[in-house]
Amino acid sequence: MTETCCQRFSEEQYHKLDEVIAQYQGKPGGLIPVLHQAQLIFGYLPKEVQIRVAEGLNVPLSEVYGVVTFYSFFSQQPRGKHTIGVCLGTACYVKGAADIVEALEKELDVKVGETTANGDFTLMVTRCVGACGLAPVLTVGEDVYGRLTADKIPEVIKHYQKTEE
């Protein structure tokens, strides 16, 4: 058992992470795949997980932190019940994805990468999700919404608030 900082995750989660780290130890380019796996295991990448990855791969913590903050698909905060991903691939961007992001930030009162105060939604941006014909596109979990306009955003959000009841 280690410091209290690490007790919110199970030994099993850390064990899985150590196995992933072991696969990539000493190999170049391992940092991003390890962080991907770590996010799948823990749901997000808090400081203690970043430290474990840095020590395990023998890379500076500043490098790990740099990668985590550079890529929008990595999150340092716990995710909400629903993760909303706005596609910022080229087709979606050209068709106004930035307006969709802005509408969501306003509707949910969060910035990209953040989770709403009630823990219901996390707002993220993604790369192309392969539905370019429907641009601009957003995903809520596994659901895909296309041909969006900013005024449709409240309706999409409401759908998930209703299903909470």
Ligand code: FES
């Ligand atoms: S660019 Fe958005 S789905 Fe392809």
